[in-house]
Every structure is written in C-alpha cells, then in structure tokens.
Amino acid sequence: MGAPEWTVPAAQFRNKCLKLLDVVMATGNTLVVTKHGRPVAAVVPFVEHPQEGAIGWADDMVLDSDLTQPAIPSEQWHVVADPDRILTGVSADEEG
Numbered sequence: 233m234g235a236p237e238w239t240v241p242a243a244q245f246r247n248k249c250l251k252l253l254d255v256v257m258a259t260g261n262t263l264v265v266t267k268h269g270r271p272v273a274a275v276v277p278f279v280e281h282p283q284e285g286a287i288g289w290a291d292d293m294v295l296d297s298d299l300t301q302p303a304i305p306s307e308q309w310h311v312v313a314d315p316d317r318i319l320t321g322v323s324a325d326e327e328g
Contacts, residue, residue, distance in 0.1 A: 237262035
C-alpha cells in the first residue's frame with residue numbers, strides 16, 4: 233500500500249511550491265495537483281534506489297526453442313514476499 237495522498241489546486245501549488253515540496257519530502261506522501269478539481273499532476277517523494285523489478289529476479293535466463301517449457305527452473309527464481317524488500321534485493325529464501 234502506498235503513502236497517503238493529498239490534493240492542492242494548481243494556483244496554491246504555484247504560490248507555495250517550495251513549501252509543498254518540503255512537505256512531500258518530510259512526510260513521504262504524494263501530492264496531487266488539480267486544475268478545476270481534476271488531477272493534472274502528482275508530486276511523489278524521490279526514491280534514492282528505485283526498484284529493479286516488481287516481482288523478483290532470476291540468476292540466468294536462456295530461451296529454448298520449446299516455448300512450452302519454463303525459461304528458468306523454478307528453483308532459480310528469487311521471489312520477494314514483501315514488496316518493500318524488493319529495494320534491498322533480499323530473496324524469499326533469505327528472508328528467513
């Protein structure tokens with residue numbers, strides 16, 4: 233689940249941009265900027281090390297001519313059970 237989000241009208245964002253950026257950085261919340269009540273942009277906290285994959289990773293992948301067989305044996309997949317741990321590169325096996 234992501235951080236809570238809050239909205240501000242574009243005119244307020246224009247007038248208080250630097251302060252609002254400080255709030256986003258401090259709280260980790262997403263700021264949605266609206267025009268006439270409709271979302272037009274989102275300001276999200278910067279992540280130093282963005283995730284490399286959404287599910288996990290494999291050590292080695294070689295495609296064979298038989299596309300009905302898995303490209304990678306299941307024991308070579310490293311599945312991350314907790315999405316927050318994707319950034320750390322810790323596999324499900326190592327989670328403990």
